[in-house]
Every structure is written in structure tokens, then in C-alpha cells.
Amino acid sequence: MTRAGDGRPLRVVLIGFGNVGRTLAGILADPSPYPGLEGLAVSVVAITTGSSGALANPAGIALGSALAEYRTAGRFTPDHPDHTDLGTLDALTCLGYDAIVETSPLNVVRRGEPALSHARAALERGRHVVTANKGPVAWSYRSLMALAAQKGARFLHEATVMDGAPVFNLARHCLRGATVLGVEGILNSTTNWVLGAVERGASVAHALEEARRAGVAEADPSLDLDGWDTAVKLSALANALMHTELRPEDVERQTLAGVDLARVRDAPGRGRRLKMVAVASRAGGRVLGSVEAREVPLGHPFALVEGTGSILRITTDLLGSISLIEEAPDLRATAYGILSDLLSLAG
């Protein structure tokens, strides 16, 4: 049972009401199809957005009707009984809550802001942070973990890499005693989708259009194609699994534009496939990161990762190498990453 410790439900401020936030809200509104969520006691006391309005209700927002209003109006309107003018930071300072769930989009230019400030504001008040926004993990992992420890709160981020697949929980709970020597993986759906389509003969433009129609690519896919999304994920992984401070801007990034497309199309004829691979490895006392186009043999698990799938290979001293594959996740998988963190808050 996810409770605040004294029998009350966990009071949550949900930041962001995009695809992930709405999917989460839908599951919380009706968890009955999922027997494992029985007893999950979460009360969403506020939903804040960047520019689509906000709701707050200390007794808990009726999520079904909030979803219905958002679906109809495309935003929260002043007509909603729980409508509030509070901005996110003010809400985090003024309202009563136990945890924030951060689902706002990543902002690379602002190096993780404003999600980073949201996390700090909550932790300063001793409130837990569950983030699906990877910015704070990539740019400020160590200081946020230290602040959380100091304030007796937790900073959790399972949904930031590979959707809800348990990469951080795996490292935290399942690799105790082992030292992670390196990680590598295919972590960006848009790039991987485009490379697959180009290999089959499509142009990048056509592949992107298809990816957008399938809901895989953003309207502006440049963060993905330029390797930033992957670099941010790699930093998050390196910071949490390899106890280092690797910043996204220190990751060597190859962009999709820098890839020879003829090579992508020819590779299968050579028994290989071109994939964009993220790598973090120890060199000397440091951890180096890169995102690079690599030809992998068809008999390598990386070659099989298609479309929106992903893979992470973790190399350790005692256990050797293990890999985690996530197949074609849906939005529910990302929401699950958040749910698993909320369940962790129950202890």
C-alpha cells in the first residue's frame, strides 16, 4: 500500500498533463484492471501544466472528470471547480502534499530546468520526488540525492530511461555487491525507427513522417536526431549506476545527419546493421560517454532492436554482462515506471 505512513493516501502533485501524465491519471482513476495495484492509495491533490491551466483540491481531484475536461477543451478551464491560478513552483511551496510526480517535457537548452527547480523545491520541503523528466537525473543527480538524504525524502526516476523497464531499480536492488564497469545500449526510439526505415530504403524525411504518424517522433525531433535525448539518458545511467558525474554536454554525440545513409542501407549485405549506440565506460579514473553509429553483427542482440524497442547491456565485475530488453513499450509502460516509484515510496 502506498500511503504517507499514517494511513492517509499518498498526496501527489502531478506536474505535466501530456501523454504520460494523462496515461498515469487514467490508471489511477481506475486501477481495477491491474490486480497488482490493489491497495495503491494515491490522491492527486494538484495537476499543474506549463500553459494549459492547473487544478488543485486538497481532498483529491476527480481524475476521470479532469481527463474528460482536458480531452474536450484541450486544457483545464476556469469553469472546472478545482481550477487554480497557482503556477507549479508556487503550488509546490504552498500546497500540502507528500510527493511530486514530474512529467513535464525535457528541456536540454535550459539544462533540465524547470524540472530541476521543481525537484529542489519539493525536496527542500522534505517531499519525495518521482520524475519521468530525465533532466534532473542527468544534470544534478548527485546534489539531488544528497538533498533528499538530508531532508529524509526520496528522489526516484525509474521512468526516465527505457520507459518503465526497471533499469534503476535493477541496479539499486539486484546488483548489490557488484561494480558496474560500463553500460551500453540503444535508447532512442526516433533514431532507431528512422535507421530501420532508411535501411529498408526510405528517406529520412519519409521515415520521420511515418514515425510522427505512429506517435513515435515529436513534432520537432531534433533532440532525438542530434543525440541529445540519448546523451541525457546516458548521463542519467552513468550517474546512477557508475557513481560519477557525467553531464550530457560531455557526452560525445554523433548526430543522425552525420551518418552516411548509404552505409545504413549497405550494412545488411555485410551481415551487419547500423545502430546508434550509447556507451559509458571507465577510462582511467573517469567515465566517458558517447553516442555513436556502430555496425553491429546481425547475430548481436543490439541488431534485433526494432522501432520503439530498446536494450541496455550492463557489464559488471562479478556477474559479467547482462542485458535488459524492452519490447515495443506503450505509454502504460512509462506510467508503470512512475507507479513502481510510487509503490517504492511505501517502503
Add this chain to the structure above:
Amino acid sequence: MTRAGDGRPLRVVLIGFGNVGRTLAGILADPSPYPGLEGLAVSVVAITTGSSGALANPAGIALGSALAEYRTAGRFTPDHPDHTDLGTLDALTCLGYDAIVETSPLNVVRRGEPALSHARAALERGRHVVTANKGPVAWSYRSLMALAAQKGARFLHEATVMDGAPVFNLARHCLRGATVLGVEGILNSTTNWVLGAVERGASVAHALEEARRAGVAEADPSLDLDGWDTAVKLSALANALMHTELRPEDVERQTLAGVDLARVRDAPGRGRRLKMVAVASRAGGRVLGSVEAREVPLGHPFALVEGTGSILRITTDLLGSISLIEEAPDLRATAYGILSDLLSLAG
């Protein structure tokens, strides 16, 4: 730190001194190459074997010299200062210890005995059980878990399936809130090795000889080739991950002898590969298990599992399907499964 709770090291009775037991003893004798094991405080107070003698010393056995004697004499002799005549069950009843580490070989004919009795004897006294022997997990998971809960002890078994790869810890710590709908995997090295060699043109006899030389196959590989080893692993997985009671004898087993070898050799020509796949799935209110030869497409992760590698695919309601791959594990990986359980005992 793995301690008994009051500052003493965790006192362990090690049952079995085969490859896994000796590898574990070697790491415990000198954990210095592994920074993650710093602070691991384990004292092996007894080592018992089936027919190779036993040692006991309440102050802790010097593992380096025990390994040296075993290497020289092939057993523990009465010349060793810690030599004892106690059998395993008597040792578990008479000696002072906090946990047993069970590394004796699986006995299918005796349905997990004598490991099952060892586990019961320890749990009855409120002592923890860490087992690499999968018999108790396959045949008595539910009753041992209940006994452990009743006595305030723990029953841990990470090393029983896929060596030290964290399959049970993954399910316990990383899939909270999700319901496991099914598992499938390639779980037996000997069969997988032989199928690979046969595909490349070898005879079964020749492949087995090679596998024995490589230390993969047992002198008597029948438990592996007849599917029993896989059935026992599948039962362990189903019992722990799917909350059922699936007994190995209820798993439908296809034996290697029942596989058409021509099909193994022809499959790649059809873009497929023949693999022995273990499957547990829900049907009606029950969980059904099978071990069956299956043709998997070359583009499927199962097709890439070579030699001693293994893979487990877990399908859940909320997270979809994830897979865990273990690459070419060595004995250290199995020993790591035990070490991770010992670290779990620290809480």
C-alpha cells in the same frame, strides 16, 4: 555490511564443496578484487559435503587453507584441525550459525532431497536459507516461504536459475504492482550447446564430448538432455513469479532424444533456429508449464542465445514484455547469486 545484526559477521554453514561452493569460498577468502564486497562480513563456521568430509570451527574456517587441502587431497581429511564427523543434518541441528548456503547438487529422483530437509532444518531453527540448489524452490516453495515467515527467517534462491543473473530479485524488487502473465526462456546450457553444435553438423555424442571438455556438461548429462533441469528451473520461476504451485513432474517435457536432428540442421536454411524453450503461462485459473523444441526466427532474441548463455522473457500486464539476457556466465556469476543473497540478509 552482511552482519547478523549485532555487529558479528554472518555465520554461515556451507553445504557442498563442488565448483560453486569452492568458487564462493575463494571469493570469501579474498574479496579484495571486488570493491562492492567491501564490508562483506561472512564467517564460514562449517563446510559439509556428501561424501568428501566436513569441517567445523565456531571461530570461522580459514578458507584459503581449506581450499588448498581440498585441491590436494580431493576431500577434507581427518588431518585438518577443523575436521568433524558431523553429517549435514546433525551440523544444522547442533552448530551455532545464522544462515546456510546450500550448494549441493540437484536430486530430481528424490524430489529435491536432501536439500529440502536441510532448508527445513535451518528454517525450523529460525536460520536463513540461501540455496543454489533449485530443488527446494521447485518442489516446496510455498511451504518453505511460509515456514520462513513463521520463524522470522528468509528463504533466498537467486542462484538457482540463470546463475547469478537477478531473475528473482528482479521480480521481487523491480516488478512491484505488475502482474506476471507468463515467462519463457532458454535455461539449460547443455541442451543449448548441443543443439548449436548439431546445427553446425556435429553428432550429439561429439557435441556432448566437447561440452564435457568445456566444463559445460555433467559426466551424466541425462537430467539436462531429458529436460528435467529446465523443468525444475521453470517450476522455480513459476512458483516465485506467478504465485502458483507448478511441480517439475507436471511440466510437459520434450527430451533432446525426441527432437528430429535433421530439423535442427535444416532450420537455418528456413531463417530459423531450433531452440529448447521453457514456457509457463496462465490458462484458466492454472499455470501450465512446458519444455519444448521450438523453431524461432533468426531475428528473435532467443535465436541469438549461444552455448552457455541464457535468456528469460517476462510478460506482465502493466509493463509489457521485458527480457533478461545472461552472456556466457562463469562460476563466479553463480557464486555472485549467492553473494547477492547474503548481502540481502543484511537488509
